[in-house]
Amino acid sequence: MQDAALARAIAGSPDAIDAGAEAEFCRRFAPRVRLYGLRHLRDRHAAADLVQQVLMMALERLRAGKLRDPERLASFVLGMCRMVVVDLRRGTARRNGLLEEWLIPEEAVEDSEPRVFERDRLAACLEALSERERSIVIASFFEENENQKAEPGLSAGNVRVIRHRALGKLRACMEAA
Amino acid sequence: MSAEFATLVDYWFGDLAREEEAAFEEHLFGCDECTTKLAELVALGGAVRAAWREGAVRAVISRALLDAMKGEGLRLREYAMTPGGSVDCTIAATDDFVVSRLSAPLANVRRVDLVTDAGRFEDVPFDAAAGEVLMCPAPAALKRKGRFTLRVQLLAVDDAGERELGKYTFEHSPS
Numbered sequence: 433m434q435d436a437a438l439a440r441a442i443a444g445s446p447d448a449i450d451a452g453a454e455a456e457f458c459r460r461f462a463p464r465v466r467l468y469g470l471r472h473l474r475d476r477h478a479a480a481d482l483v484q485q486v487l488m489m490a491l492e493r494l495r496a497g498k499l500r501d502p503e504r505l506a507s508f509v510l511g512m513c514r515m516v517v518v519d520l521r522r523g524t525a526r527r528n529g530l531l532e533e534w535l536i537p538e539e540a541v542e543d544s545e546p547r548v549f550e551r552d553r554l555a556a557c558l559e560a561l562s563e564r565e566r567s568i569v570i571a572s573f574f575e576e577n578e579n580q581k582a583e584p585g586l587s588a589g590n591v592r593v594i595r596h597r598a599l600g601k602l603r604a605c606m607e608a609a
Numbered sequence: 610m611s612a613e614f615a616t617l618v619d620y621w622f623g624d625l626a627r628e629e630e631a632a633f634e635e636h637l638f639g640c641d642e643c644t645t646k647l648a649e650l651v652a653l654g655g656a657v658r659a660a661w662r663e664g665a666v667r668a669v670i671s672r673a674l675l676d677a678m679k680g681e682g683l684r685l686r687e688y689a690m691t692p693g694g695s696v697d698c699t700i701a702a703t704d705d706f707v708v709s710r711l712s713a714p715l716a717n718v719r720r721v722d723l724v725t726d727a728g729r730f731e732d733v734p735f736d737a738a739a740g741e742v743l744m745c746p747a748p749a750a751l752k753r754k755g756r757f758t759l760r761v762q763l764l765a766v767d768d769a770g771e772r773e774l775g776k777y778t779f780e781h782s783p784s
Binding site: 548564573599606 | 615618619620624634637639641652654655657660661663665667669670671672673723732736
């Protein structure tokens, strides 16, 4: 079902909740909202809070027919993410009882099963990187914030180029396994 | 159309300009394939972080990473070494990492190679201003080792050739 049809299905049943459409909405958008939350909040629990908040608010407005252009469903959800992230940073977002109140499937809020990487293979692929590549990859993911821009002797641009190259190699190495 | 891997990487690490980031997020929210690729990058990052924290990987690290590790409460055993120095060293079961701080005259050095009995590691990260190289062996493997001696040599490399910056000897005993 396309986004617009999904939005219309949720809005088109004011007296009876279209559980199938709402479940599909959660399945489709929860991973996107979670990634947005991880990217901007850098915290798994805060990202889960964001998923709850956004799905709840979006469903509330969709049911009420407040999305004027159903073709813009993705932008509508993104706009809510941006708004709720501001609230979460201020600590003013609602937190409790949302799952029960809105019948949002719990699995939509929790992390989906992460891809498992074989540890020895990953260690071997990291070892195959150059010294600088390994150092930058580890530092990038360990710190995982926007401060890891430069290393001694390297500009931010150099770090970015090395990171691209290193992650490309690492991904190829893991996929070759 | 799916985004390039480089764009996903730049997005994740905050390297896109504000307008580019906003445009990419508009795209991401409508793209299943990009969502999947970004989720895989995030999962790979989680696995790298876990492998590092669990001591499966060695690296020559930056001061910033060392500080971040301390900030996360990891238990670090540090050995500060000067050229020509030797140290009796170990790693305890309760240590998360051992970090050897190799001081050397690094001003105006362009490239440093680190040579050990195990091989030559080219172009390692170094902090010229601080005058040190931070060597971090894989703790998991180190904890399994018996007594051994490790000799380390730092070399400055440039167009004119190479010159020794320092030699360091580690006399390791199990804890």
